[in-house]
Amino acid sequence: MVAMQINLHQVTADYQAGPIRSPEILKSISTTVKSGSFTAVAGKTGSGKSSLLKLMNGLLVPVKGRVSIGEIMITSENAKQSVKEARQKVGMVFQFPESQLFAETVEKDIMFGPMNFGVPEAEAKQIALEVIKRVGLDASLLSKSPFSLSGGQKRYVAMAGILAMSPDILILDEPGAGLDPKGKKEVMDLLHAWHKERGLTTLLVTHDMDDVALYADEVIVMDGGRIVFQDNPERLFADMAAIHQWGLDLPQARKLQIRIEQEANVTLSQICLTLAQLADALIEAGLA
């Protein structure tokens, strides 16, 4: 496993369209994302979640401060070179990643990333075969046009293309957007399995607090372009006042726990994030 800590030091950033600069979007952000962690990023719409992730592969460059990704440091002065280096380490799955497909065949699409970073053609072909199987698609799809695939297949091909690059860091911006619950769970389970298998450092933007409960070992909450919370999910979901203030929801199991506690007039011994934890806590309290 590669050590890939991410560190932001007093990072300020905005968007620039020609001569026009947006107001400050990220306001002096400092944080460390631990190597190997699965960190969820939550917060209201417009709070700066996507912008935070864009800093990590150079889609957004700091105006002030610095972003470190392992040994690579991105600042406003060195952005051109450092962003290129960062892109080799950071794989990004956006909302609707299928919109990034472009090549004539699925195989060429998947091979493009590795070859762009110097992997020989024969080896890239081999990688394409491995990753298409890893995402659960049939190898016969490799010779098809990406545009002839179904929506779900396209999304898996896009994910295979990211996997083919062997990133050390995975940046996921609502990767399940627009899928039905079953499809979304399959995508999330696959991404979580890679995270574990490859010892990646993963950041996931999500509006779904059950994703936070199920997958994350750490949560960052953004509000108005600042990080207002960073700790484990149990601590976050214990604090109802904060949850309301930051416009968040609760995981299903935690909601149910609060209802049961009110109706039975008890307080369970732990903050329950999954139904399994809730069942255990109810048994322990003699309520089930």
Ligand SMILES: Nc1ncnc2c1ncn2[C@@H]1O[C@H](COP(=O)(O)OP(=O)(O)OP(=O)(O)O)[C@@H](O)[C@H]1O
């Ligand atoms: N390309 C852009 N140009 C100018 N302003 C932008 C651009 N992209 C985002 N912004 C602004 O930056 C702020 C943060 O946006 P960002 O996309 O990071 O929010 P978010 O937390 O990801 O929201 P959502 O949950 O809706 O995806 C918003 O005020 C938004 O209007």
Ligand SMILES: [Mg+2]
């Ligand atoms: Mg966003």
